[in-house]
Amino acid sequence: MTSTDAHDTAARPEPGVSPRRRRAQRVPAALLGPALLGLLFLVLPLAGLVVRAPWSSLPQRLTEPGALTALRLSLQTATAATVVCLLLGVPLAWLLARARFPGRRLVRALVTVPLVLPPVVGGVALLLVFGRRGLLGEWLDSTFGFTLPFTTTGVVVAEAFVAMPFLVIAVEGALRGADARYEEAAATLGAGRWTTFTHVTLPLVAPGVAAGAVLCWARALGEFGATITFAGNYPGITQTMPLAVYQTIEGGDLDGAVVLSLVLLTVSVAILAGLRDKWITSA
Amino acid sequence: MSPVVDAHLVVDRGAFRLDVPLCVAPGEVVALLGPNGAGKTTALRALAGLQPLTAGHLVLAGRDVDRPGQRHWTPPEHRPIGVVFQDYLLFPHLNALDNVAFGLRRHGADRRSARRRAAEWLDRVGLGVQARSRPRQLSGGQAQRVALARALAVDPVLLLLDEPLAALDARTRLDTRAELHGHLDAHPGAALLVTHDPLDALVLADRLVIVEDGRVVQEGDAATITARPRTDYVARLVGLNLYRGVADGHAVRVDDRLTLAVADPLHGDAFVAFPPSAVALHPRRPDGSPRNTWPAVIAGLQRHGDNLRVQLDGPVAVAADVTPAAASHLDLAPGRPVWAAVKAAETRAYPA
Amino acid sequence: MSRGTRIPEEEHVVGRRLARAALAGVTALAMAGLAGCGTDEAGSAPSGSASGVTGKVTVFAAASLTESFTTIGRDFEAANPGTTVTFNFAGSSALANQIDQGAPADVFASAAPKNMQSVVDAGDADGSPTTFVRNQLVIAVAKGNPKGVRALADLTRPGLKVALCAEQVPCGAAATKALAAARVTLTPVTLEQDVKGALSKVKLGEVDAALVYRTDARAAVADVDGVEFPESAEAINDYPIVVLNNAPNRTAARAFVAYVRSDQGTSVLTAAGFQAP
Numbered sequence: 061m062t063s064t065d066a067h068d069t070a071a072r073p074e075p076g077v078s079p080r081r082r083r084a085q086r087v088p089a090a091l092l093g094p095a096l097l098g099l100l101f102l103v104l105p106l107a108g109l110v111v112r113a114p115w116s117s118l119p120q121r122l123t124e125p126g127a128l129t130a131l132r133l134s135l136q137t138a139t140a141a142t143v144v145c146l147l148l149g150v151p152l153a154w155l156l157a158r159a160r161f162p163g164r165r166l167v168r169a170l171v172t173v174p175l176v177l178p179p180v181v182g183g184v185a186l187l188l189v190f191g192r193r194g195l196l197g198e199w200l201d202s203t204f205g206f207t208l209p210f211t212t213t214g215v216v217v218a219e220a221f222v223a224m225p226f227l228v229i230a231v232e233g234a235l236r237g238a239d240a241r242y243e244e245a246a247a248t249l250g251a252g253r254w255t256t257f258t259h260v261t262l263p264l265v266a267p268g269v270a271a272g273a274v275l276c277w278a279r280a281l282g283e284f285g286a287t288i289t290f291a292g293n294y295p296g297i298t299q300t301m302p303l304a305v306y307q308t309i310e311g312g313d314l315d316g317a318v319v320l321s322l323v324l325l326t327v328s329v330a331i332l333a334g335l336r337d338k339w340i341t342s343a
Numbered sequence: 344m345s346p347v348v349d350a351h352l353v354v355d356r357g358a359f360r361l362d363v364p365l366c367v368a369p370g371e372v373v374a375l376l377g378p379n380g381a382g383k384t385t386a387l388r389a390l391a392g393l394q395p396l397t398a399g400h401l402v403l404a405g406r407d408v409d410r411p412g413q414r415h416w417t418p419p420e421h422r423p424i425g426v427v428f429q430d431y432l433l434f435p436h437l438n439a440l441d442n443v444a445f446g447l448r449r450h451g452a453d454r455r456s457a458r459r460r461a462a463e464w465l466d467r468v469g470l471g472v473q474a475r476s477r478p479r480q481l482s483g484g485q486a487q488r489v490a491l492a493r494a495l496a497v498d499p500v501l502l503l504l505d506e507p508l509a510a511l512d513a514r515t516r517l518d519t520r521a522e523l524h525g526h527l528d529a530h531p532g533a534a535l536l537v538t539h540d541p542l543d544a545l546v547l548a549d550r551l552v553i554v555e556d557g558r559v560v561q562e563g564d565a566a567t568i569t570a571r572p573r574t575d576y577v578a579r580l581v582g583l584n585l586y587r588g589v590a591d592g593h594a595v596r597v598d599d600r601l602t603l604a605v606a607d608p609l610h611g612d613a614f615v616a617f618p619p620s621a622v623a624l625h626p627r628r629p630d631g632s633p634r635n636t637w638p639a640v641i642a643g644l645q646r647h648g649d650n651l652r653v654q655l656d657g658p659v660a661v662a663a664d665v666t667p668a669a670a671s672h673l674d675l676a677p678g679r680p681v682w683a684a685v686k687a688a689e690t691r692a693y694p695a
Numbered sequence: 696m697s698r699g700t701r702i703p704e705e706e707h708v709v710g711r712r713l714a715r716a717a718l719a720g721v722t723a724l725a726m727a728g729l730a731g732c733g734t735d736e737a738g739s740a741p742s743g744s745a746s747g748v749t750g751k752v753t754v755f756a757a758a759s760l761t762e763s764f765t766t767i768g769r770d771f772e773a774a775n776p777g778t779t780v781t782f783n784f785a786g787s788s789a790l791a792n793q794i795d796q797g798a799p800a801d802v803f804a805s806a807a808p809k810n811m812q813s814v815v816d817a818g819d820a821d822g823s824p825t826t827f828v829r830n831q832l833v834i835a836v837a838k839g840n841p842k843g844v845r846a847l848a849d850l851t852r853p854g855l856k857v858a859l860c861a862e863q864v865p866c867g868a869a870a871t872k873a874l875a876a877a878r879v880t881l882t883p884v885t886l887e888q889d890v891k892g893a894l895s896k897v898k899l900g901e902v903d904a905a906l907v908y909r910t911d912a913r914a915a916v917a918d919v920d921g922v923e924f925p926e927s928a929e930a931i932n933d934y935p936i937v938v939l940n941n942a943p944n945r946t947a948a949r950a951f952v953a954y955v956r957s958d959q960g961t962s963v964l965t966a967a968g969f970q971a972p
Contacts, residue, residue, distance in 0.1 A: 292885025
């Protein structure tokens with residue numbers, strides 16, 4: 061509500077005295093100023109992209125196969141990474157929220173490491189473990205003849221590594237906020253721990269899981285550093301949208317980069333908005 | 344018949360220790376009554392398997408379910424129990440029907456028959472039309488009935504109820520208490536009710552177990568408990584003045600300054616109880632009649648039904664009920680000295 | 696509030712200082728948003744140095760020049776007391792973009808004429824660029840060449856993983872040219888964004904070979920071997936250098952370019968594996 065008011069004020073800076081304006085004036089100026097500045101700071105770069113977009117050549121650029129390939133790969137890998145994060149991250153969040161074990165605080169701190177690690181470093185770290193000469197990668201290669209770098213699976217791994225903390229933190233918060241006595245009630249009705257988890261705990265924290273999954277997906281979609289370092293860059297296999305954008309800029313084609321960025325933005329915002337509406341109505 | 348519950352519940356939690364022996368016969372309804380913090384809910388949780396015992400034992404329907412001495416413990420989902428929680432804990436994401444069907448499904452019923460039997464249970468508690476409602480759409484009384492149906496639907500050998508009426512407003516509580524009474528009567532298994540409301544206990548239970556500070560202080564049917572309270576807490580619950588003293592025939596010495604004459608002769612440690620209505624107040628020392636009199640000071644006044652309840656200080660604290668007419672005649676006010684008098688015939692004395 | 700001690704006052708001062716700093720930050724942010732550039736104050740003061748060259752020189756140079764230009768910069772500072780040389784090493788196209796956006800640079804040294812041309816076309820160059828060195832591709836392989844790579848054609852062997860630079864960057868363009876000259880078609884596992892990226896994939900052992908500049912292979916001699924191949928002659932990269940139009944310190948910029956092209960500069964560059972033009 062407040063943001064709507066602030067927006068109104070921004071749109072009409074002249075001192076008109078409509079009732080709505082009077083309502084907006086009740087926002088403390090000390091908050092309103094920085095808030096507007098903050099909004100401007102976030103929105104202006106987007107506006108820059110829109111203004112700079114080569115609208116006349118847009119249709120032709122959009123249909124270029126490279127752009128669509130990268131977009132499809134981005135959506136597929138981000139979704140796959142989110143699924144991986146859900147499968148591994150929800151149980152991890154449960155462990156952090158419900159189980160008591162020594163070193164739990166340390167584990168919680170470790171989980172957030174990918175948040176502060178520069179993604180490129182994350183990519184190098186992944187190489188050192190899953191790379192062809194890595195701790196696990198060497199064994200995978202010699203045993204199964206299977207390597208992760210330069211594969212689409214590698215992209216999913218890199219994205220999941222960087223995005224998982226967002227999911228874990230969101231779900232752990234939801235689990236801590238949920239009333240554990242519902243789980244006790246389920247137990248007295250004959251539900252084992254697994255059934256309790258799937259039939260009671262998960263539905264109770266579903267909004268938290270959904271929010272975490274959205275954050276996770278968005279982070280995976282924008283992933284660049286870990287992906288290019290760990291999975292490399294090859295069109296159709298490992299070149300996701302952010303990599304394609306970067307390469308286009310490197311090639312001096314700023315217009316092309318702007319178009320790709322806009323496509324990525326539009327598609328992700330549309331998907332997120334669609335999901336959000338669905339959840340709000342079902343909640 | 345062997346008891347449904349044969350237990351010695353011991354839970355040690357540092358500063359607090361629960362130590363309650365408990366037996367419940369088939370079909371019996373037992374109320375665990377006590378002040379807040381007495382350990383009633385801990386006892387219920389121990390029975391349900393939500394709180395492991397630290398010592399003692401728990402045998403449910405002939406089966407050991409908790410015996411710490413032998414490191415044996417059965418989790419709640421494998422105990423033949425049903426629990427109605429204080430705030431019901433209906434699953435918010437399931438409608439009333441699916442809440443009731445939840446336990447049936449966990450006990451092996453397929454979806455269709457679980458729903459059918461759940462619907463029957465909702466009909467039985469009078470909520471057939473609310474089957475599709477989510478818990479937040481139900482009133483407090485309706486939620487309580489769904490919770491009861493959910494607990495009873497799995498045919499528990501032992502039904503546990505934790506303050507089942509505490510969350511309801513006064514009027515709903517009256518109706519729901521009567522209904523609950525009917526369902527408990529119809530329930531073939533045993534039931535254990537935890538409450539701090541003596542009325543709930545008296546109306547619903549066959550037998551009362553009074554717990555204070557983790558220990559059983561008194562046990563018996565409603566008539567015994569109300570007639571012969573053994574602690575201040577029980578005396579307050581049933582509305583009696585209670586004193587402990589040493590009896591010698593018809594005289595019970597309850598204080599250095601006060602010996603009460605009683606109708607029932609006995610010897611040794613004894614309790615003396617009498618209702619506030621048995622206490623008469625006089626402006627001066629009454630003379631003549633062979634009754635107990637002592638000087639007192641008015642400590643407080645409050646309405647009690649149609650009468651006034653007067654709290655008195657003196658050799659012993661005592662409550663007296665006087666009519667408004669008598670009160671104005673005596674010009675009662677806190678701090679005023681009066682004489683209290685109780686006829687021996689209105690006291691009840693029994694061994695401590 | 697008036698407790699009679701000085702501590703609250705000090706807190707107050709600190710608070711005000713913080714507020715001022717925050718305000719400055721916000722203002723800077725706003726300015727950056729509006730103008731997209733800052734200005735460099737260094738360089739205009741007349742000097743007491745013998746050569747008349749003093750102040751700060753900002754050099755935007757291709758990543759492949761990192762080692763040799765760092766040495767040249769140090770030598771230049773020693774020869775011209777009172778000067779400091781600051782480098783911005785990155786991919787040539789990224790540097791060209793930054794210059795186009797108004798970055799305050801004095802000198803631009805590109806790894807390919809194409810990126811230099813875009814700077815010239817934008818009117819950012821002062822005079823015409825001159826080629827100061829050339830670079831040639833080699834095949835970088837793990838130390839000891841365990842896969843026995845001898846020629847470009849060996850790179851097409853099944854199971855051999857190869858990293859190339861993306862075609863948009865100079866080393867990628869050169870690689871494409873060389874492969875065409877050798878009539879070799881190969882599918883790399885990755886197209887790296889700069890030559891250092893391709894080289895690090897070899898160092899980490901993730902790929903068996905990469906086409907990199909001879910200078911890069913030589914700089915990483917501890918970890919990789921460089922295999923020369925004849926077709927690299929078809930894909931020789933010219934490195935042009937130029938003084939920029941909005942150079943804050945044009946005198947020093949010219950002096951630096953002259954120093955790079957001097958005998959001292961050339962010897963540093965050839966020692967690193969570059970060829971004189």
